[in-house]
Every structure is written in structure tokens, then in C-alpha cells.
Amino acid sequence: MSQLIPVFALAGFVIFFGILLVLVAALFGPKPKASKMKSMSYECGLVGEGQETTKVPVKFYLTAILFILFDIEIIFMYPWAIAYSDFIEAGQGLYIFGAMAVFLAIFIFGLFWEIRSRALEWE
Amino acid sequence: MGSDIFEVGVNFGKMVLIFVMMVQIVPLLVWVERRGSAFIQNRFGPNRVGPLGLTQLLADAVKFIFKEDFLPEKSHRLVFYAAPIMALIPAALAFAAIPLSMPIEITQFEMLGSIWGPYRFVFQGYEIGIGIVFVLGVSSLAAYSLLMAGWASSNKYSLYGALRASAQTISYELALGLSLVGILLLFNTFNFQEIIVLQDKALAFSFFGQEVSLGWLPNWGVFYQPLGAIIFFAAMFAECNRLPFDLPEAEAELVAGYHTEYGGLKMNMFYIGEYGHMLVASALMVTFYFGGYSLGPWLTEETVNGLSQWIVESISPTIVYLMDIPFPESFAAIFEASQNKVNILTAFVFHGVFLGKVLIFLWLFVHVRWTLPRFRYDQLMDLGWKTMLPWALANTILTAIVVLVMRMN
Numbered sequence: 001m002s003q004l005i006p007v008f009a010l011a012g013f014v015i016f017f018g019i020l021l022v023l024v025a026a027l028f029g030p031k032p033k034a035s036k037m038k039s040m041s042y043e044c045g046l047v048g049e050g051q052e053t054t055k056v057p058v059k060f061y062l063t064a065i066l067f068i069l070f071d072i073e074i075i076f077m078y079p080w081a082i083a084y085s086d087f088i089e090a091g092q093g094l095y096i097f098g099a100m101a102v103f104l105a106i107f108i109f110g111l112f113w114e115i116r117s118r119a120l121e122w123e
Numbered sequence: 124m125g126s127d128i129f130e131v132g133v134n135f136g137k138m139v140l141i142f143v144m145m146v147q148i149v150p151l152l153v154w155v156e157r158r159g160s161a162f163i164q165n166r167f168g169p170n171r172v173g174p175l176g177l178t179q180l181l182a183d184a185v186k187f188i189f190k191e192d193f194l195p196e197k198s199h200r201l202v203f204y205a206a207p208i209m210a211l212i213p214a215a216l217a218f219a220a221i222p223l224s225m226p227i228e229i230t231q232f233e234m235l236g237s238i239w240g241p242y243r244f245v246f247q248g249y250e251i252g253i254g255i256v257f258v259l260g261v262s263s264l265a266a267y268s269l270l271m272a273g274w275a276s277s278n279k280y281s282l283y284g285a286l287r288a289s290a291q292t293i294s295y296e297l298a299l300g301l302s303l304v305g306i307l308l309l310f311n312t313f314n315f316q317e318i319i320v321l322q323d324k325a326l327a328f329s330f331f332g333q334e335v336s337l338g339w340l341p342n343w344g345v346f347y348q349p350l351g352a353i354i355f356f357a358a359m360f361a362e363c364n365r366l367p368f369d370l371p372e373a374e375a376e377l378v379a380g381y382h383t384e385y386g387g388l389k390m391n392m393f394y395i396g397e398y399g400h401m402l403v404a405s406a407l408m409v410t411f412y413f414g415g416y417s418l419g420p421w422l423t424e425e426t427v428n429g430l431s432q433w434i435v436e437s438i439s440p441t442i443v444y445l446m447d448i449p450f451p452e453s454f455a456a457i458f459e460a461s462q463n464k465v466n467i468l469t470a471f472v473f474h475g476v477f478l479g480k481v482l483i484f485l486w487l488f489v490h491v492r493w494t495l496p497r498f499r500y501d502q503l504m505d506l507g508w509k510t511m512l513p514w515a516l517a518n519t520i521l522t523a524i525v526v527l528v529m530r531m532n
Binding site (some may be wrong): 063073081097104 | 187
């Protein structure tokens, strides 16, 4: 935990700096009178409706769900990769390779099933 | 207690310095980008303000400050203002975890009448044991600022840009994370410092019990992981939303993507985030595949040490002679030659090596942007999921098999 103190300190400093920049921009900028036309969001001249009515393709959610699955699987490989050489030196090389081979087989099967079921088609 | 305060002070100073360094490199990069694009497209680029247009950026910064602070009508005020602040965080946190040079071992010395104990100065913001995982985790926070900006602007173009950006970022993160497994299999550590030390020697490995040694090449990761290096670099382009992967900002389709509604200094903060991300990407590329701050057999530590010893020993007496003022005893020690000064000078030479390598990759970012056209969105997603992810998988399996066969005996 004590390792992370400088990380939070830096994050705090960056946030402080960012707020300072935003405040500076708000303070020094000109403040002309707002008009209805001007404060409209820029959508090439059409009247904006706000993001409440915007429909978003469901594809993005699917991509995010698939990402989480695969990302967790990849994170599982990190400790395996770190311990790999230690296992080989202890004479357990084939065991550790075989264990990951089973895992990777499921991973690859999942990826190809995903592609076959057209979950990754963007048109 | 006294040493604690000293530690906190040093750490705080380092952090401010590294952050300022990151922010200051952004205008320089913008200048390189504009001049470089002009050079590539046979134009002049900014050349009016100052020598070679270098002070153009100062003028730009002043202009940014005096621009109107604009808030669109239907936007969500808090999130709208928080998004650019959020954009600064990931790059700064990630950059501070990367070692910029070798740690400096400072032996005990006397100055200003008191003794300063032995101290190990780490040339990076903070030393984190799980360096690689930390950097990957922190830099993927960038997707939040894009989503916040796009959603809070209440603009269809912004929202679509943000969605595209986040979908693209997470898709390429898979290939990015997987391409690093090869490096982990080779070096067996998460720690950046250890990875660099392992690369800092002549290329040598055992091949079926025989020692193969190529003394004229450094032991860089790129010679073991060429495919991994290519996948990593390409995925980093997508993570930074740079051309040819800059679909989120495709100006022909989406006006300007997620920062359509931003202007002035807030827009500039997104740019600081983007260029900071480029800096992190180049630094990671250098650290994993090109030996970090070391140059292997081309520039060994002994050579640099000898050189800095010579410099310190020839300069120190000159300074003492030139500044022939009656110093108090304690101040005179500052100008005397010592092993500490040699160590510090050596560390800065290697810092220069690191910066040189990073600049090469930053130039590559600029060059690619002005050379390649943009992908179509389905091509982009296909490349990420159906080409780079399987190739990264193949790279991992191949590396695992080769490492198994090589290190078996």
C-alpha cells in the first residue's frame, strides 16, 4: 500500500493542475452574451435534441462484453508467463505448458466461435 | 523522521518535474508534427513567429487562455468540465512509472556542515513492483475521459466519436496485452528496471545446450520478439487514437469526434493527454524492445563512467580556480570532484540515450500519421479482432514452445 502513496499524490497533483487550467480558461476568456443559436450544440445546423434521444448501436455493448471476457483471460496468462521459467528449471516444463495449452485451446475455441457466430461483423 | 521528510520532498520534487516534463514536451511535439507534416507535404509550416516558428506554440498557448469558455446548452456541466481534467491523468501516471535512466547510488558525503547519508536515487517517478500491469491498467483509464467528453457534450457527433474511440481502445488492448506475454516469458519479471538490466549486455542465448553469442548486437527484446514488437507498436497507435486508427476524430464523418464542443484550453488538455499517451507508448516500446536507457555493447556503463570521471576531474579544479572567492569550508565541497558527481553525470548521459530513442519513435508516430490513409471502421475492428489478436496468440504459443525447448535441459 505504501508503494501507492506517490501514485495518489501524483494523481492529486494532476487533478489540481487540471482544475487550475480550467479555472484560468474560465477567468481570462471573454464572456460575450449567450444567444440561443450560439449555445446550441454543433450538429451541422440542425436543432440538437440532446443525448437522451440518441440511439446507439447495440454492437458496442456486445464488443464491450466480449472484451471483458478476453481481457480477464489474458490477465490470467501474466502470472503463468512469470512463473514459466521457474517451472522449467524445476523439471515441470511439460506440465506448465500443458496446463496453459488446455486454457489456450478454450481461448482459441471461444475466439473462433465468436467469429463464426458473426458477433464481430461490422457493416 | 528527518529522513522521511527528505524522502517525501524528493518524491514530490520528482513528480512535479516529471509531470512538467510531460506537459512541456507537448508543445514541442506539436511543433515537430506541424513542421514535419509541412516537410512531408512540401509546404513551409509555421515559420513566422520566432526562429523556425518555435515560439508559435507560446503564442498558441496565450491564445488558448484568452478564448471563450463555452458550455453547450444541453450539456452536463460537471462531466463536461471533468473530462479534460480526466484526460491528463492516465498518461502522467503511466509515464512516472517508467525508468528514465539508471538509479544513482549516492555515497555518504559532507555538505553544509552536516553528513548526508547514503541514498539511492531512482530515476523514475515511483518504483512499482508490478510495473507492466500498473502501466497497462492506468493507461486504459483513457477510455473514461473520451466517454465522459462525448456523453457530456450532448452532441450526436461527440457521442459517436466517443463510442468509436472506446470500442477501438478496448479492442486493441487485447492484442496489446497479449503481445507482452512473450516479453514476460523471456524476462520473467514485471519490473521495468530488471527488464532493462537484462537487455543491457551482448546478445547471447543457449541454443540446444550450445552458447550462441553475437557480441556486436545488444540483447534487445526486438531480436527475440520481432512479431510481438510489431503488434505492440501497431496496437499502441490504436490506443493513442492516431492515424491510421483515428476513426474517433474522422473529420469527414464526425466533425471532430468527442471534442467537437470543446475549445481553447480545454481542447488543449485533450491534446496534452493524447501526446502524453504517445510519449508513454514510445517509452514503453523502447523499454520492452529496445533496451530502455542502455545501449548494450555499443556504449557500456564503464565507458560512460570513465568519460564522466574525466569530465568531472578536469572541470572541478577549473571551477574552483575560476571562482577564486574565499568560500566557507562547507561550500567549497560542492565544487570538488567526487564519485557522486561521476555517478550523476553517467545517469544523465544514459537519460540522454533514452530520450534519443524515445524521440525516434515519436517521429515515427508523426511520420506514419502523414503517410498512411485512414481505415474504414469495419476494417479497423476486423484488424484488431481477427488479425492482430490471433497473431498475438500465435506469438505467445510459439514463444512458449521455444522457451520450453531452449531451457529444458
